Amino acid sequence: MKRSLVGSTNVFYSNRHACQTMGMASSHSRVTSHQNVIRSQVTPSFYIMFKIPKHQVAGHQAIDGNLGPLVDDSGRFYKPLQDDERGTTELAFYRSFSSKLPHHIRGFFPVFYGTQLVEASDGSGLRPHLVLQDITSNHLNPSILDVKIGSRTWSPEASEDYIQKALEGDRLTTTVTLGFRISGLQIYESKESGYWKPARKEVKSFSADDVRLVLRKFVSSNLEPEPDCCFASTIYGGCSGILEQLLELKAWFEDQTVYHFHSCSLLLLIDKESVLNGRTVPFVEVKLIDFAHTVEAEGVIDHNFLGGLCSFIKFVSEVLTDSKVSTIQASFN
Ligand SMILES: Nc1ncnc2c1ncn2[C@@H]1O[C@H](COP(=O)(O)OP(=O)(O)OP(=O)(O)O)[C@@H](O)[C@H]1O
Numbered sequence: 001m002k003r004s005l006v007g008s009t010n011v012f013y014s015n016r017h018a019c020q021t022m023g024m025a026s027s028h029s030r031v032t033s034h035q036n037v038i039r040s041q042v043t044p045s046f047y048i049m050f051k052i053p054k055h056q057v058a059g060h061q062a063i064d065g066n067l068g069p070l071v072d073d074s075g076r077f078y079k080p081l082q083d084d085e086r087g088t089t090e091l092a093f094y095r096s097f098s099s100k101l102p103h104h105i106r107g108f109f110p111v112f113y114g115t116q117l118v119e120a121s122d123g124s125g126l127r128p129h130l131v132l133q134d135i136t137s138n139h140l141n142p143s144i145l146d147v148k149i150g151s152r153t154w155s156p157e158a159s160e161d162y163i164q165k166a167l168e169g170d171r172l173t174t175t176v177t178l179g180f181r182i183s184g185l186q187i188y189e190s191k192e193s194g195y196w197k198p199a200r201k202e203v204k205s206f207s208a209d210d211v212r213l214v215l216r217k218f219v220s221s222n223l224e225p226e227p228d229c230c231f232a233s234t235i236y237g238g239c240s241g242i243l244e245q246l247l248e249l250k251a252w253f254e255d256q257t258v259y260h261f262h263s264c265s266l267l268l269l270i271d272k273e274s275v276l277n278g279r280t281v282p283f284v285e286v287k288l289i290d291f292a293h294t295v296e297a298e299g300v301i302d303h304n305f306l307g308g309l310c311s312f313i314k315f316v317s318e319v320l321t322d323s324k325v326s327t328i329q330a331s332f333n
């Protein structure tokens with residue numbers, strides 16, 4: 001039986017500790033809610049405006065009175081800790097990861113600023129939230145893909161009920177067949193047409209061919225009728241492009257025996273305008289998120305994640321190769 005990451009430390013102790021570390025007094029919290037903005041008085045003279053994230057593409061959402069993440073204006077993302085072991089597992093991960101990972105791998109994870117008591121978006125009162133780097137901040141029109149990696153999304157330690165529920169989701173999506181599934185996405189096309197952000201139901205029904213098409217659209221200036229893949233070489237290729245970053249991650253996964261990342265997602269973020277503006281280094285980020293089911297590896301490689309990652313890399317490489325072939329063909333015509 002694998003050991004979970006959860007120690008005996010009480011979550012609420014950690015929140016007070018984090019507030020103290022951040023110079024905040026949780027006992028003075030007062031929160032008012034107004035439409036999509038939640039205004040929290042953390043100390044009598046220090047206000048934080050909490051908002052529903054504009055660029056969230058998957059997961060639990062803070063809309064219609066549900067519990068979900070919030071963001072502030074200073075580039076922080078507040079993820080509510082779930083009451084059950086998912087909350088304690090994710091907190092235990094964030095508390096331990098920076099000392100357990102090699103330096104060059106830490107950049108693949110959002111910066112963790114501790115925890116904070118924040119008025120929950122479902123109106124249930126103050127709740128501990130993980131305070132993370134908001135990866136989307138500073139970007140007006142980011143295109144984002146959330147890709148859940150692994151051909152199974154449950155930990156062998158999970159309850160039978162959880163395994164059955166997760167297995168059903170895995171079988172109905174490309175998780176079992178491809179070793180990953182797209183959980184959510186938004187692709188920015190232009191000022192006129194805005195974003196393509198398909199509904200959750202449509203995303204869940206994606207086939208392997210749909211996944212290929214999404215990966216092409218992600219690096220195109222147009223979505224219809226045929227995506228041009230004109231950003232593929234800059235965004236997927238290049239020495240700091242997505243493929244290079246995925247290969248760096250893969251090299252670590254071939255060796256690491258620290259964690260098993262069940263149900264964890266790769267979040268790919270790009271800003272096509274940074275390419276159009278001719279920035280020497282376009283904005284291309286690969287991050288790992290969601291550690292509610294991450295457990296200790298106990299000396300065994302995470303073959304579930306590694307297999308899914310290899311499969312995803314193959315899909316991305318094919319788009320890149322095809323776009324190079326098309327460019328060469330076009331130059332002969
Ligand atoms: N640090 C972050 N910065 C910006 N956006 C984030 C960050 N972490 C998560 N997100 C956004 O929130 C979404 C959901 O994140 P996450 O998977 O952690 O939540 P969850 O509710 O546990 O999801 P699930 O229901 O899949 O378990 C992501 O798809 C992404 O759009």
Ligand SMILES: O=P(O)(O)O[C@@H]1[C@H](O)[C@H](O)[C@@H](OP(=O)(O)O)[C@H](OP(=O)(O)O)[C@H]1O
Pocket residue numbers: 086153166169183204263292
């Ligand atoms: O991908 P789908 O089909 O949207 O399914 C969700 C996905 O498996 C999430 O990982 C899971 O949350 P956890 O990882 O937090 O368990 C959520 O469970 P939930 O609805 O019980 O929260 C599922 O509904």
